[in-house]
Amino acid sequence: MRRAWVISTGTELALGQTVDTNTAWLAAQLAALGIRTLRHITVPDDADATRDVLLQAATACDVILLTGGLGPTDDDLTRQALADAAGVQLHLHPPSLDHLRAFFAARGREMPERNTVQALLPQAATALPNTCGTAPGICIALSGTPCYALPGVPFEMRAMFEREVAPALKRLADGAALLSRTLHTFGLGESDLGERIRDLMVRGRNPEVGTTAGFGLVGIRINAAAPSHADAEALLDQAESDLRRRLGSIIFGRDGDTLPGVVGALLAATGRTLSTAESCTGGLIGTLITDVAGSSRYNRGGAIAYANQAKVAILDVDPEEVEQCGAVSDVVARALALGAARKFGSDYAASTTGIAGPAGGTPEKPVGLVFIGLHTPTGTTAQKCLFGSDAPREAIRLRAARTALDLLRLELMHAVTHEVSGSGR
Amino acid sequence: MRRAWVISTGTELALGQTVDTNTAWLAAQLAALGIRTLRHITVPDDADATRDVLLQAATACDVILLTGGLGPTDDDLTRQALADAAGVQLHLHPPSLDHLRAFFAARGREMPERNTVQALLPQAATALPNTCGTAPGICIALSGTPCYALPGVPFEMRAMFEREVAPALKRLADGAALLSRTLHTFGLGESDLGERIRDLMVRGRNPEVGTTAGFGLVGIRINAAAPSHADAEALLDQAESDLRRRLGSIIFGRDGDTLPGVVGALLAATGRTLSTAESCTGGLIGTLITDVAGSSRYNRGGAIAYANQAKVAILDVDPEEVEQCGAVSDVVARALALGAARKFGSDYAASTTGIAGPAGGTPEKPVGLVFIGLHTPTGTTAQKCLFGSDAPREAIRLRAARTALDLLRLELMHAVTHEVSGSGR
Numbered sequence: 062m063r064r065a066w067v068i069s070t071g072t073e074l075a076l077g078q079t080v081d082t083n084t085a086w087l088a089a090q091l092a093a094l095g096i097r098t099l100r101h102i103t104v105p106d107d108a109d110a111t112r113d114v115l116l117q118a119a120t121a122c123d124v125i126l127l128t129g130g131l132g133p134t135d136d137d138l139t140r141q142a143l144a145d146a147a148g149v150q151l152h153l154h155p156p157s158l159d160h161l162r163a164f165f166a167a168r169g170r171e172m173p174e175r176n177t178v179q180a181l182l183p184q185a186a187t188a189l190p191n192t193c194g195t196a197p198g199i200c201i202a203l204s205g206t207p208c209y210a211l212p213g214v215p216f217e218m219r220a221m222f223e224r225e226v227a228p229a230l231k232r233l234a235d236g237a238a239l240l241s242r243t244l245h246t247f248g249l250g251e252s253d254l255g256e257r258i259r260d261l262m263v264r265g266r267n268p269e270v271g272t273t274a275g276f277g278l279v280g281i282r283i284n285a286a287a288p289s290h291a292d293a294e295a296l297l298d299q300a301e302s303d304l305r306r307r308l309g310s311i312i313f314g315r316d317g318d319t320l321p322g323v324v325g326a327l328l329a330a331t332g333r334t335l336s337t338a339e340s341c342t343g344g345l346i347g348t349l350i351t352d353v354a355g356s357s358r359y360n361r362g363g364a365i366a367y368a369n370q371a372k373v374a375i376l377d378v379d380p381e382e383v384e385q386c387g388a389v390s391d392v393v394a395r396a397l398a399l400g401a402a403r404k405f406g407s408d409y410a411a412s413t414t415g416i417a418g419p420a421g422g423t424p425e426k427p428v429g430l431v432f433i434g435l436h437t438p439t440g441t442t443a444q445k446c447l448f449g450s451d452a453p454r455e456a457i458r459l460r461a462a463r464t465a466l467d468l469l470r471l472e473l474m475h476a477v478t479h480e481v482s483g484s485g486r
Numbered sequence: 487m488r489r490a491w492v493i494s495t496g497t498e499l500a501l502g503q504t505v506d507t508n509t510a511w512l513a514a515q516l517a518a519l520g521i522r523t524l525r526h527i528t529v530p531d532d533a534d535a536t537r538d539v540l541l542q543a544a545t546a547c548d549v550i551l552l553t554g555g556l557g558p559t560d561d562d563l564t565r566q567a568l569a570d571a572a573g574v575q576l577h578l579h580p581p582s583l584d585h586l587r588a589f590f591a592a593r594g595r596e597m598p599e600r601n602t603v604q605a606l607l608p609q610a611a612t613a614l615p616n617t618c619g620t621a622p623g624i625c626i627a628l629s630g631t632p633c634y635a636l637p638g639v640p641f642e643m644r645a646m647f648e649r650e651v652a653p654a655l656k657r658l659a660d661g662a663a664l665l666s667r668t669l670h671t672f673g674l675g676e677s678d679l680g681e682r683i684r685d686l687m688v689r690g691r692n693p694e695v696g697t698t699a700g701f702g703l704v705g706i707r708i709n710a711a712a713p714s715h716a717d718a719e720a721l722l723d724q725a726e727s728d729l730r731r732r733l734g735s736i737i738f739g740r741d742g743d744t745l746p747g748v749v750g751a752l753l754a755a756t757g758r759t760l761s762t763a764e765s766c767t768g769g770l771i772g773t774l775i776t777d778v779a780g781s782s783r784y785n786r787g788g789a790i791a792y793a794n795q796a797k798v799a800i801l802d803v804d805p806e807e808v809e810q811c812g813a814v815s816d817v818v819a820r821a822l823a824l825g826a827a828r829k830f831g832s833d834y835a836a837s838t839t840g841i842a843g844p845a846g847g848t849p850e851k852p853v854g855l856v857f858i859g860l861h862t863p864t865g866t867t868a869q870k871c872l873f874g875s876d877a878p879r880e881a882i883r884l885r886a887a888r889t890a891l892d893l894l895r896l897e898l899m900h901a902v903t904h905e906v907s908g909s910g911r
Contacts, residue, residue, distance in 0.1 A: 075523050077513025078666070078696070078707060080505065084528075088502030098500050099535065103509075103526035110524065241503060252600040252620075255559035259600075262560045264531075271497055271531065271561040273504070275639060282498055337769075337790065343776025344762075344769030347790040351768025354844055354879055362796030364789055365762065365772040371787030371830055375800065405796055419779055447593050451617055453641060454779055 062237045062286055063096045066118040068104070068111070070129040070139060071213060075105040083128045083218055090222060094230050095237040096124065097286070106130060111142035119146070119203035124233060126226070129213030131196035133176045139199075139210050144183035146203050154182040157197045164195055189225040193217045198225060207233070237286065238293040244281045244304055245318055247467045248311040251279050257307055261300065268296045270304075276459045277467075278320075281312075313470060320466045321349040321356075327473035328359035328409070331480070333438075335469070336405035337363030338376050338397035340388065341415040341431055345462040361405035366397065376400030389414050389426050391443035394434030398443075402436040409472070410436040411465040415446075417457045422450060431461040437472050444468065487662040488521045491543040493529070493536075495554040495564060496638060500530040508553045508636075508643055515647060517666060520659040520715070521549065531555060536567035544571070544628035549658060551651070554638030556621035558601045564624075564635050569608035571628050579607040582622045589620055614650040618642050623650060632658070662711075663718035669706045669729055670743060672892045673736040676704050682732055686725065693721045695729075701884045702892075703745075738895060745891045746774040746781075752898035753784035753834070756905070758863075760894070761830035762788030763801055763822035763837040765813065766856060770887040771836060786830035791822065801825030814839050816857050816868035823859030824866050834897070835861040836890040840871075842882045847875060856886040862897050869893065 067087050073079045081103055088098040099122060104110045111130070118125045130139030144151050158180035165172040179196050182188055189198030189209070194217040199210040209226050211218045246254065251274040255262060258281070261270040268285035281304060285296035305312055313323050328335055337346045347363040350356055364375045369388050372378040378396040386392040397412035415431025422428035429448040434441065446464055448457045492512050498504045506528060513523040524547060529535040536555070543550045555564030569576050583605035590597040604621045607613055614623030614634070619642040624635040634651050636643045671679065676699035680687065683706070686695040693710035708725045712718035730737055739748050753760055762771045772788040775781055789800045794813050797803040803821040811817040822837035840856025847853035854873040859866065871889055873882045 073696075074510070075513060075526065076517050076664075076709075077510040077515075077523065078709070079698075080507050080510045081526075082505055085499070085502040085505045088500060090502075092501050098502065099530065100539075101500065101506075101526070101528035105524065114525075239501075241501065243503075250595075250598070252558040252598040256598060256600050259560065264560060264563075269497070272557075272559055273496075273498060274557070282503065284497065284501065339769070339772075342773075343781075343785075344764070344772025344788060344790065345776075347764075347769025348767075348773045351770075351790070351792060351842075352880065352883075356768075357792055360768075360792050362790045362792045362800065363769060364800070365769065365776070365787045367776060367782055367785050367787045368830075374831075375787065375789070375829060404800060405793075406799075417776075449589075449593055449618075451592075453618060453645075455777065456618070456641060458777075 063123040063234055065091050065096050065098045065124045066100045066122045067098055068102045068114055068127040070104050070111055072105040074103050083215055087126050092239045095234040095239050097239055106136040106138055108138040108142045112145040115146040115203055119206040125206060125208040127210045128218055131212050133179055140181050143199060143201055143210060147183055147201055149184040151181040152184055154180050154188055157188050161195055189221055191217060191221060193220050237288055238290040239286050240293040240297055242283045242297045243316055244312050245314045246279045246311045247277055247313055254279050268300045276456055277463045320463055322353050324466050324470050325353045325356055331477060333408040334359050334361050336361040336401040336407035336410045338401035338412040339365050340367055340413055341417045342413045342458050342462045343367055345458055346465055349462055361407040389416055391432050394432035394443035395441045398434035398436040399441050408438055411469055413461050413465060417454045429457050433465045435468050488548040488659055490516050490521050490523045490549045491525045491547045492523055493527045493539055493552040495529050495536055497530040499528045508640055512551050517664045519655050520663045531561040531563055533563040533567045537570040540571040540628055544631040550631060550633040552635045553643055556637050558604050565606050568624060568626055568635060572608050572626055574609040576606040577609055579605050579613050582613045586620055614646055616642055616646060618645050662713060663715040665710050665718040665722055667708045667722045668741055669737050670739045671704045671736045672702055672738055679704050693725045701881055702888045745888055747778050749891050749894050750778045750781055758834060759784050759786050759832040760834045761786040761826040761832035763826035764790050765792055765838055766840040766842045767838045767883050767887045768792055770883055771890055774887055786832040814841055814851050819857035819859030819868040820866045823861040827861040833863055836894055838886050838890060842879045854882050858890045860893050
């Protein structure tokens with residue numbers, strides 16, 4: 062499989078003032094063409110540093126992509142760096158100058174003299190036409206390794222890559238495919254999950270399996286390399302079915318699937334409705350649910366019952382229960398869920414009550430303690446969760462919201478299986 | 487000025503499946519400490535490639551930062567790469583193992599055996615405590631160049647950088663300053679705003695001024711380079727006061743300030759309370775408000791009244807008004823805000839009702855139409871907004887939520903001025 066380095070130039074990138082999205086986009090395009098990116102490098106607007114990185118890349122990979130530094134101002138140094146790396150001079154490329162003049166003429170303006178530099182090319186290089194801007198791209202061989210320099214403006218870069226570079230790379234690629242698939246899980250920590258699939262994660266294996274975790278979600282990424290697209294797809298399918306067999310219902314989706322999207326699809330499929338009663342999550346569950354287009358079919362609404370008074374006034378929680386058990390208790394979590402289901406007239410309801418911190422914790426009820434209530438057609442329950450007394454507020458809230466959604470998902474899956482199996486309710 | 491390289495590891499980053507935001511964040515932090523980042527490098531999960539990059543970095547800069555690869559699974563290879571680069575062995579670090587066991591114990595779980603690897607350290611390295619996760623960071627000298635390896639999970643990485651790394655880097659920096667400040671604005675488009683401050687945005691000027699925009703917010707970034715911290719600070723102060731004079735109340739804060747944080751501070755300062763009634767934003771305003779620590783002082787709660795039935799049942803909206811004017815109307819927006827203020831017993835209330843799309847638009851009421859209701863001690867009003875019929879659902883929701891918060895902010899600022907000026911109410 063061919064190997065690439067992807068380079069980006071720009072002082073604003075190097076200083077961290079702009080997040081570079083071009084490099085990831087290009088690496089994903091290369092993967093889709095069956096070319097593996099081995100390294101990303103970002104350098105400031107500095108011709109010598111850029112030249113050094115180009116020379117290193119030329120000996121280490123099969124194709125180099127570079128973005129940025131093709132503009133008309135003094136900090137645009139990619140043309141010079143390419144010429145230096147190739148050991149040649151820059152010369153004026155008349156067709157590119159014509160394109161520049163025509164670009165400005167089409168906008169009713171005369172070309173500023175400054176832009177002439179954009180028509181300079183290293184000798185023996187080829188210009189790549191820019192259909193959406195001024196700067197032409199440049200294709201040049203460095204010690205025999207093809208190097209493509211593209212504009213830094215993302216939409217110009219993408220158009221030029223698709224038009225000018227991708228066709229050439231298809232010819233360069235050896236037909237090999239590098240495909241990727243992600244399975245999303247909830248309910249098992251990254252290390253416990255890793256333990257169950259350890260043999261699949263051994264280095265050097267194909268397909269390659271890796272995990273990434275954040276706020277309760279663990280994603281399992283599968284990368285398959287194969288001589289053909291069909292072979293790579295077959296490897297992914299095999300790995301996915303193996304993972305599903307081992308991990309069962311903790312896998313809630315793949316690729317673009319989200320937890321609220323899956324919950325929504327299950328609600329829509331069963332014709333059931335949902336409402337929420339949120340204390341410590343303060344509307345986050347509602348936000349996640351209504352992020353899904355079409356959620357009005359099943360979402361009846363919710364209450365943000367942060368203050369005790371709101372719990373009582375809006376959701377008919379018994380003030381004596383709040384007094385006796387405290388607002389953060391399984392009793393109140395159940396009362397909130399039941400209250401929401403009744404007030405909003407929904408089949409299911411999820412609630413949260415807890416201590417998101419940073420203040421408000423006690424030894425008995427520490428920061429990170431959250432009770433999640435769940436009302437279903439068969440009853441009302443509550444689950445106690447500890448999300449860590451040192452965890453930041455956002456982390457506790459997000460984990461609580463996701464845990465509530467996952468409990469709903471498991472309940473709905475159970476209900477669907479139950480209905481399909483014919484045992485009815 | 488000291489120079490840094492910032493390295494990130496992860497096959498998902500190298501293949502472009504995840505955009506690396508850690509590197510930019512770290513480079514910005516380094517700049518704030520007066521350290522200039524010369525290179526960012528991303529490598530896949532590959533111990534040899536990581537070692538090679540570390541060795542190259544050690545001869546080329548004054549400090550190395552690295553993120554990722556400290557997890558418990560077999561694709562977490564940073565510990566090994568650091569040991570290889572330093573030419574030493576890994577050994578078990580008992581205090582880190584104690585921390586790991588305590589981390590799991592605090593969450594009511596036993597530590598999986600797998601996590602023991604996270605307590606391995608290269609000889610002569612120092613462990614950096616992780617206050618929000620399992621993996622300790624690692625500090626080690628490579629050919630005399632200090633190298634800090636941090637977790638890849640952004641919130642763990644940021645907390646560890648601020649607590650453990652920044653103080654050490656302050657001592658390393660040589661006094662030169664590269665300072666940055668951001669002013670946050672709401673209410674004016676990026677190009678209109680750019681027109682008003684065009685002379686300040688000329689390239690090559692020090693301080694350098696640039697803008698970035700997203701979902702209604704426009705940030706104005708000021709970068710100042712100077713031989714000393716005090717000189718750079720003075721340049722920033724001068725630019726900030728110039729910008730404030732030109733832009734007035736559209737500037738709502740700077741640096742870490744957020745719109746809900748500023749609204750919360752104004753509510754807390756005036757002793758007033760708030761509630762929300764959200765239709766198309768589905769809980770997003772509530773989420774933004776309760777993201778702020780201490781918001782329980784002024785946040786009385788909210789209703790997510792997505793379905794019309796909920797608007798009527800929970801917030802006492804007159805069903806005839808919904809019938810006559812439609813749920814998406816200024817009449818209903820006002821009724822929602824008034825209903826929330828009454829139900830939750832708050833001084834202020836904000837409401838939304840609109841069409842977030844992608845479906846549900848009509849020629850009279852297109853996707854992107856949102857009415858924002860505002861109840862204040864002096865009355866109840868509604869504002870009509872058009873956020874674009876081709877805008878994505880999340881964009882419409884976020885702009886609506888932010889517009890509601892900004893209207894609250896302006897009302898509260900007006901009230902504060904009014905009270906301070908002694909004219910009373």
